Amino acid sequence: DGGITQSPKYLFRKEGQNVTLSCEQNLNHDAMYWYRQDPGQGLRLIYYSQIVNDFQKGDIAEGYSVSREKKESFPLTVTSAQKNPTAFYLCASRTSYATNEKLFFGSGTQLSVL
Amino acid sequence: LAKTTQPISMDSYEGQEVNITCSHNNIATNDYITWYQQFPSQGPRFIIQGYKTKVTNEVASLFIPADRKSSTLSLPRVSLSDTAVYYCLVGVRNTPLVFGKGTRLSVIA
Numbered sequence: 001d002g003g004i005t006q007s008p009k010y011l012f013r014k015e016g017q018n019v020t021l022s023c024e025q026n027l028n029h030d031a032m033y034w035y036r037q038d039p040g041q042g043l044r045l046i047y048y049s050q051i052v053n054d055f056q057k058g059d060i061a062e063g064y065s066v067s068r069e070k071k072e073s074f075p076l077t078v079t080s081a082q083k084n085p086t087a088f089y090l091c092a093s094r095t096s097y098a099t100n101e102k103l104f105f106g107s108g109t110q111l112s113v114l
Numbered sequence: 115l116a117k118t119t120q121p122i123s124m125d126s127y128e129g130q131e132v133n134i135t136c137s138h139n140n141i142a143t144n145d146y147i148t149w150y151q152q153f154p155s156q157g158p159r160f161i162i163q164g165y166k167t168k169v170t171n172e173v174a175s176l177f178i179p180a181d182r183k184s185s186t187l188s189l190p191r192v193s194l195s196d197t198a199v200y201y202c203l204v205g206v207r208n209t210p211l212v213f214g215k216g217t218r219l220s221v222i223a
Binding site (some may be wrong): 004033035040041042043044045059080088089093100102103104106107108110 | 142144148150155156160163212214216
C-alpha cells in the first residue's frame with residue numbers, strides 16, 4: 001500500500017534531550033510537511049520541503065530541525081531548545097509544492113515530556 | 115494567504131443534512147477551496163476541492179457562489195461516524211498550507 005508512515009506512534013522526551021520523529025512516504029511525492037497540533041487547536045506548520053535537499057521554515061520552526069536527504073524521508077528533530085514540545089505531530093506530503101492536489105497525512109506521533 | 119473563518123462548532127442529529135460555511139473574503143483569482151476532515155488522534159483526510167459553482171463526490175458537496183467569498187460544505191444524512199473536525203483551506207498552490215482551528219461537528223443519536 002502506498003502512503004505515509006510516521007514512527008513511533010508515542011514518544012517520550014526527557015529534559016534536555018533531542019528526539020527525532022520519523023516520516024517516510026512511498027508515494028513519490030516531492031513536497032513534504034511537518035505540522036504540530038495542540039489539544040483542541042488547528043495544525044501549525046513547522047517546516048516544509050519542496051524537493052530533496054531543500055526545506056523552509058514554517059510559522060513555528062524555533063526549537064525544531066529537519067533534513068531532506070532522500071525524497072521519501074523527512075525526519076523532524078525536536079531539540080532541547082523547544083521548551084514546550086508536548087503535542088501531536090503530523091507529517092504530510094503531496095505530489096509537488098506547485099499544485100492544488102490534496103495532502104496525504106500520516107497517522108501522527110504523540111510526543112510527551114517526562 | 116486568504117484568511118478563512120468557520121464556526122467553531124456545530125451539532126446535528128443523525129440523518130440530517132449538515133452545512134458548514136467558510137468565509138474567505140480575500141480569496142485570490144487562482145485560489146482553490148479545499149476541505150479536510152480530522153478524527154481524534156488521526157491525520158486530516160481530504161474530503162473535497164473546488165474552484166467555483168458546485169462540486170459533488172461520494173461523501174460531500176461543495177457549493178461556491180459566483181463571488182467566491184464563501185463556500186459551503188454539505189454533508190448529506192450524517193451519521194455518528196461523521197463526528198470530526200472539518201477544515202476549510204484556501205489558496206493551496208505554491209503556498210505553505212495553513213490550517214485554522216476548523217469546525218468541530220458533533221452528531222447526536
